[in-house]
Amino acid sequence: MLNLRRILALVILLAVVLLSLVVWRHVRQMPLQEILTTLPQDIDLALDNLNYTETQDDRKRWTLVADRAEYLRSSNLVRLNPVQLTFYQAGAFGDLTLTATHGELQEDTRQLDIWGDVVIVGEGGERLQTESLRYDDQRRQLSTAAPIHYRAPRMELTGVGLLVDIEKNTMRVKKDVRMLLLPEPKENPGEN
Secondary structure (H helix, E strand, O other): OHHHHHHHHHHHHHHHHHHHHHHHHHHHHOOHHHHHHOOOOOOOEEEEEEEEEEEEOOEEEEEEEEEEEEEEHHHOEEEEEEEEEEEOOOHHHOOEEEEEOEEEEEOOOOEEEEEEEEEEEEOOOOEEEEEEEEEEOOOOEEEEEEEEEEEEOOEEEEEEEEEEEOOOOEEEEEEEEEEEEOOOOOOOOOOO
């Protein structure tokens, strides 16, 4: 039984090595021009596993993480998939972590547009969900015109449109606001 496993492992290893050699020879024989034509034409630089931290006065302001980033020099645009953005020391909000499936960062203005399953989670258990959101780094504001769903430990809120000012510690829902105040949880769930 042990010998059969070793023989099987050796056959698999040999197959992987042979396949690697075939692929390597094929890529090596392809002219450089042919390799370059297989790359997307509008992308000047592509990175996998991007992790960028913005600092100010030796303090972390925010960290941007993406599995894939594609830079388009002609428009100063960076496409990101998926996106995770963490805001540090966001006033009363504490640290905020934002996730989405897609994003575009305008490099010169530092505006980030994100969409697809946008979720923001705060340190205190707050959770905001929407389909699209814009972050303006110069104003330190998050905004959307889309419907939102916000849940805090003792409150649930829905509405359409949102403006969060991180510097002023304010959150404004623009219209169709509905709020449900939840009862305070019992300290000892077993007691009546």
